[in-house]
Amino acid sequence: MTSKALAIKWRPKRFDFVVGQEHVVKTLKNALEQNRLHHAWLLTGTRGVGKTSLARILAKALNCFEGIKSEPCGNCSACEQINLGRAVDVIELDAASNTQVDNMRELLDSALYAPSSLRFKVFIIDEVHMLSKSAFNAMLKTLEEPPAHVKFILATTDPQKVPVTVLSRCLQLNLKKIHPKSIAGQVETILSDEKLEFSSEALSKIAIAADGSMRDALSLLDQAIALGDGHISTKVVTDMLGGLDTGKLVRLLEALAEGDGQQLMLATTEILDSSAPLDQVLASLATSITQMSILQKFPTALDDSLEQKDKLIELSNRFDPEELQLMYQIAIHGRRDFEWAPDEFSGFSMVVLRMHAFKPEERGSYSQKPVEQKKVEKKKIIEEKNTGEPLDIRISPNQWAPFVKQLKLGGMAGMLASNCELKSCTDNLLEFVVPNEFANLLNDSYIKKFHIALEKNLKRKIKVKLNIATIANTPLKTENEHKRNTKNRAINSLETDPSVKSLIRHFDATIIEESVQPKKNKGS
Template identity: 55%
Template structure:
């Protein structure tokens, strides 16, 4: 006898053995128990989640010799022949190869005849979205009012391509992708029946690689059994799948945090020499960073691998939360840039160097060279951080030679020192004085540049305000006091409800919030990119206000 693959050998035979589709099983079981049977069902979902299996179980429940039941016996002629695929009154049609109107017309002509040896004649049309438009139109009338002995079961992986007229005639059930835990549990049961040794972490890795498909998981298990000679270990499965070793990613992250550029390049070379996909490594690094961020908030790490769990817990205690979020953002957004790089290795190296650049700006140089150890909470009364913040505020307020002096908020309205809760929550790290002053000053100049450019192009009204104008109107017309982003609220008061959209008002609120956060030293370089994002929208907003203010009313 030829070998039968695991996906076919261990196909579920009843509703109880079906994995991961409890919501569909519950609905069909109640319908069969109460005899409230629809004439057409539509099963949707990705490949390998149980659409064909559900169709066969439902056909057995309808035609079992014990009667219409949610628990078919599996021993009668109808049940055994349906499982074997040779039951005369159960027809499976592949719409991908029978998509024309002629094939559909032939099927509908046969449907009018009574079943040969069963209670119902069941037609299962797989990949129904592949039917042509004329074929869908030909089956509409029969699908709406079929003969009492006919049941239709439709299955598809792309329900958006099915016409609404067909969807409205069916009961639609969306089959979910299966969780890796459910897949690993089912694989463990299958391998126990097959007397194959395995490691739980290896099955977990197969479950993650299956992407929610049980058939893919069973096919990968067949491949793993052949690859490892009947002994499924974590190393053999990882080598077969070509997945990235988590310990290498932990080493890469530790090297990035310690600002050890040679070690970062060494780990990257090791990843490349093993033939691993660096794009997949970047995705796994983002997942690892998300687990670190969750551990920082929750306090515990729920990973089965003890080595990786201890390393994640250690990094969660050491790395600042804002740095973790920054690394995660770089990993997610750099995946698109990696496809445009000259080669994958060069692109991955540049992404790592970009992360190192953020570490240079956000982490204490003494802490970079020091080994990782348990972190201590930052006290709110740390004098060095507050002193550096005050010195930097004074340096920003001093005008540079050849530059336009900007109006700065009064110290009474904008506190120089951050609140104690903010200092305790976010460590205050010193910033290299060479570049920080220019970058921070350019961040504050963005708003002023937008206002000055609008004034230089004479978009503001230069005439004197009328006697009946309010203070806000006078300040906007004269252009006075507009270097402070908080004064942009004057524009909202003047023509906001008629000239400014809600999105522009939100830009003003965001800039005011960014300006307040900008006074906290540890956030300044992170706020720089946010200010750049708002710059273009702010210039468009100011010009829109001025143009609309000069246009005559009709």
């Protein structure tokens, strides 16, 4: 293997070798084949997507001695000179570097003269949006009345900054970010050609990290080859990217799905100990949550090469769609707030704890729809696994009445809470009985509100079971009894009070029991 950078060595020399820009290649090839040639093209797209490579191939196709055709021959002296960057008539400029731009005017003036050896004089101007105003004006003059022998191939990462007067005279072609799958495919081709060993997982990590840029992917690959001494293993790439191995992230998501606090802390510690940059871990977490949301709705939507796809599908079924939405929000907000966190450790831990503690407002499904039913069943299984987890808050049946006040439930859901009796409370199941006469309160929407309030106050996911019973010791009943007892005691004390007694005796008075109001601060 040569020491030449892969990005240079593997720069595409033909349209057919350009990866991930099929739509642009097709447009250019058609134009060349039909000889419908513009005077100026503007190639737009983020860095490393192939703008300059395409510009050079186009320059060759325009000038190839075998004639203008959809693919340059690559062998004639015109193609060769352009490949080597020695063609006098192909003028390549980088507007981002000032030195070259200073003589821009001069260069453009030379456009008036016929090419010395090629068919066309081609100006390739990279990062064209950075040209000065006077340079743009000079170019515009040529663009307005272009000599037949002049072609402009402009490239920019920021087309918004190109003056409209210039834009309107160019055929604009937008290059896309290259799909990770296409990048991985090209990287694989290169490694096979270079006869180097690799793991597919390592390639997919590189492809994702490159974020649509082939040039970045190949730079990363160069690094990985150097670090791994020619062997591109998952470990080498994971260490190089400073990322986290997906297994740790999956364990975290699993603990969240199960609502298992202990496992969650273990998974979090494992991540904190991994020395991966936590900001990146959060980004990966947000990505995984997005993927789960997509897989939940469209299980076949994502590519099979997605790492741990089956696991993500399985996990996605353990969350409600709203839960995933909330977790995503928490992840990206957590990332944004990272700079305000006292340290990375706290920032990350708080995000994880928030995901564990917070539930969407409209959570819990009591719908009769069969698909929803299935989800409830799944949840049941998961919740049953939880029994070993230590309790955050446990309430005993006799604490139910004061606990109801804490729920702060109004309306019918509040009525339901006051009219049921807590029979048992385990880690994940609260069983209640509701007296017959209040069976009408067992309405889906009241139960849902009740359930949400319970989970919010207990700070964990629970299952709620409500049975109808003939008698029930409900908070309302208890309170009424308590009121009745207090009132009886009050009436009693009135009747035995000497001054009241004398009033009754002397004036033939009676006590109107309904009017007796016990003092509020007396008793509990």
